[in-house]
Amino acid sequence: MLKQDDADGTRSFADPAFRADVLAGLERRPRAIPARWFYDRRGSELFEHITDLPEYYPTRTEVAILSRIGDDVRARIGEGRAVVEFGSGSSTKTPLLLEAIAPSAYVPIDISGDFLRASSKVLAARFPNLLVLPFEADFMRPLTLPRTIADAPKLGFFPGSTIGNMTPAMATDLLRAMKASLGEGAMLLIGMDRIKDADVLVPAYDDAAGVTAAFNMNLLERINRELDGTVPIDAFRHEARWNDDRARVEMHLTATRDATFDVDKRPFAIAAGESIHTENSHKYGARDARILLRAGGWTPVAEWTDPDGLFAVYLAEA
Numbered sequence: 569m570l571k572q573d574d575a576d577g578t579r580s581f582a583d584p585a586f587r588a589d590v591l592a593g594l595e596r597r598p599r600a601i602p603a604r605w606f607y608d609r610r611g612s613e614l615f616e617h618i619t620d621l622p623e624y625y626p627t628r629t630e631v632a633i634l635s636r637i638g639d640d641v642r643a644r645i646g647e648g649r650a651v652v653e654f655g656s657g658s659s660t661k662t663p664l665l666l667e668a669i670a671p672s673a674y675v676p677i678d679i680s681g682d683f684l685r686a687s688s689k690v691l692a693a694r695f696p697n698l699l700v701l702p703f704e705a706d707f708m709r710p711l712t713l714p715r716t717i718a719d720a721p722k723l724g725f726f727p728g729s730t731i732g733n734m735t736p737a738m739a740t741d742l743l744r745a746m747k748a749s750l751g752e753g754a755m756l757l758i759g760m761d762r763i764k765d766a767d768v769l770v771p772a773y774d775d776a777a778g779v780t781a782a783f784n785m786n787l788l789e790r791i792n793r794e795l796d797g798t799v800p801i802d803a804f805r806h807e808a809r810w811n812d813d814r815a816r817v818e819m820h821l822t823a824t825r826d827a828t829f830d831v832d833k834r835p836f837a838i839a840a841g842e843s844i845h846t847e848n849s850h851k852y853g854a855r856d857a858r859i860l861l862r863a864g865g866w867t868p869v870a871e872w873t874d875p876d877g878l879f880a881v882y883l884a885e886a
């Protein structure tokens with residue numbers, strides 16, 4: 569089905585997987601739509617903005633850790649590794665690592681080919697002597713990496729606490745898939761956000777400027793834009809909740825009044841107070857993180873944190 573893209577007036581195809589996830593997510597109780605659908609163009613821009621917010625400590629804290637540990641990481645991993653990044657790479661974190669360890673090659677893996685190619689181009693221009701091999705794939709499953717790097721030992725890189733957006737079961741599966749993809753002798757450098765007081769965690773996901781609210785609400789706008797939706801946006805509000813039992817911040821879109829709407833010509837009704845669960849962001853204490861890594865088949869060998877213990881970066885070996 570052709571759909572109008574509000575952002576630039578061009579026409580694009582509605583993703584059938586988006587339609588299927590939204591329809592199934594609105595049918596189920598409790599209602600839930602996977603967080604990966606946040607990241608259309610507008611959502612990605614809003615996420616970039618989130619990473620600069622005063623309340624959102626993870627990005628700047630992890631960047632500060634990575635800026636400090638380069639020599640130590642280099643000494644621990646040895647020479648000649650190929651860096652395999654799970655995700656397209658960030659314009660700040662990836663160069664920090666590449667500068668520090670001077671790898672033999674860099675392979676960013678992402679399911680979104682356009683984004684992957686654009687960010688790889690920028691990186692290749694910045695590191696003209698580095699072999700950059702963008703690889704379009706779903707890294708949640710074991711992969712056969714490009715043959716060019718077959719003989720190099722690998723360093724997997726998974727910053728940003730993105731692992732926190734998965735349930736522990738999914739995170740364990742992903743760690744195992746990474747181990748299988750990276751092969752013998754691999755190491756993994758991974759960022760995880762730590763458990764802390766709810767009065768720090770909740771504002772990080774419900775900032776005063778309302779950027780995270782806009783990021784969450786954009787999902788409803790995307791449904792209306794791409795799936796013939798009639799969701800009354802003003803009948804929902806953004807909510808961030810700390811779920812202590814599951815050690816995670818949850819984001820919800822909570823109905824402020826009873827509402828009815830259509831998506832893809834299917835009718836839905838939601839009662840005031842009911843919510844659509846849109847994201848989990850799990851937080852890991854020091855021991856929890858090591859247990860998770862071991863459950864995923866990795867042995868932790870080093871860890872670094874910031875002076876306030878907000879965020880941690882782990883190095884593990886296969």
Ligand code: AVI
Pocket residue numbers: 618626728729730731732733772773780847848849
């Ligand atoms: C991408 N991910 C690690 C972010 C997080 O902190 O869970 C996504 C995010 N959601 C709201 N703010 C940031």
